[in-house]
Amino acid sequence: MAGAFLVALDLLGTFVFALSGAAAGVKSRLDLFGLMVLAFAAGNAGGISRDLLIGAVPPAAISDWRYLGVSLLAGLATFFWYPNIDVRRRPVLLFDGAGLALFAVTGTQKALAAGLNPVMAALMGMLTGIGGGMLRDVLVNETPTVLRADLYAVAALAAGVVVVVGHLLHYPSFAFMIVGALLCFWLRVMAIFRGWHLPLASSRAQRN
């Protein structure tokens, strides 16, 4: 039951991240197939990295057909409806934020289940969240949003911390997963619409 819930969240995260990957592919004028590859990479690179690091080989994204299916579906949807979907840049950012939130909580939960200590489990959740976006941006030669965007990695980590706290308190995991995901998404929304951000190092002020 909890396992099915975890997989469903994970597949949903894969779908929205694959959408963001496919949208980046369209922007870079990739063909249909390159777009599919980028959708799969963006949707699954974070989870694959996590699985390699915690020793869960072969990774779920390789052994379970549904991750591939969901990624291809997202790629096809983007291919056919892209002009209607991406009128401005914000929808892509919101998809991205939703995928980040879902991956951060499912990644943390999987790392806890694999027996990692709480600090590292939260970091694995963050990696799951930011890994796909990092690979997507590196592949289309863009400046990596993941490192530059306001409250990005930190939002993913916050979600991971919420899940870990729930785990340490022995509360039901899915409640804390939902709270963590909502917190992460809310932080990203604040960053996108209100411009919330962390401080930059002081070099800028002194140099300009």
Added chain:
Amino acid sequence: MAGAFLVALDLLGTFVFALSGAAAGVKSRLDLFGLMVLAFAAGNAGGISRDLLIGAVPPAAISDWRYLGVSLLAGLATFFWYPNIDVRRRPVLLFDGAGLALFAVTGTQKALAAGLNPVMAALMGMLTGIGGGMLRDVLVNETPTVLRADLYAVAALAAGVVVVVGHLLHYPSFAFMIVGALLCFWLRVMAIFRGWHLPLASSRAQRN
């Protein structure tokens, strides 16, 4: 016998991909050693990724000296003969296409031997084919040919599918590997010389 044939094809693929990596290194004005590193990376990143994902650790490219030797040979050959080899851009693209074809079929075959299901085996073949070129392009900060080039990843996947079909029909694997490799190479040649390509998403037409 079949094993030796597989290794020979794999080493040949490593050689031609290492040539393409070294040629990209010369273009980016890397020194002799950086060129060797890029030759090794381009020649072996796809196979190493595949081996990590299917749990074959340490990867063949690390445990078997010949992959290193073949890569260094390709690096040296490029270093000394580059001006004669690369008069125009097309020879590099043809080397690249041949390496893609060889890697796609050997990668699929190895994944089948490791017990992966047919769909994933074909995708692992594609990854073996495009992984080295992706890393090569990312490292020299070029737009990744692998995602942008016409019929690139799709050609690798076509080769993988041919090998998988042969496997499912219990035909001798090397016949289907040769057919798959020729199909992949022919698709790339058509794309390079005739401009064959897959459709782009419709955004371009509507925006320009």
Added chain:
Amino acid sequence: MAGAFLVALDLLGTFVFALSGAAAGVKSRLDLFGLMVLAFAAGNAGGISRDLLIGAVPPAAISDWRYLGVSLLAGLATFFWYPNIDVRRRPVLLFDGAGLALFAVTGTQKALAAGLNPVMAALMGMLTGIGGGMLRDVLVNETPTVLRADLYAVAALAAGVVVVVGHLLHYPSFAFMIVGALLCFWLRVMAIFRGWHLPLASSRAQRN
């Protein structure tokens, strides 16, 4: 005893590489958290790659808290003192050289301990040394210093070879590790201050 010495060198290498990663993050105007991520990536990507390739899962950087702690410390130090630290570009290059030297020797030693053959152990040392810098540069979209810088990968390999020679002669490993690290650092210093470099392929001379 030898184990503690190895870990101490490894943590020191992580610290100086994390400094170089954080400095690159400040240059690219990442926020505090992105800077931490880049510090961790630069400090640990080489070691994590090596551990994945030799099958030591989960990698030390994931299972041992100290690698994370040291990386965050370096990130914080850079964040607060950056204007004082990086007056010119050379200090960053020297930190980088010191990290390279430490990682090359500890990486080689770990690969030998894992039972790899001498040639591959030296190459794993080189990978440990250059992996973090490669990821750092790819993430901030810079031309990879690692491949372009004079005597970079070759200096790391030289350190690895020294360690391997000591291992084959059954000499005490830490003496050869110190010699190897000093050789690597000295080669980098000569490259930075005296412009030592390896030959480029002849294409440049013929084309300009």
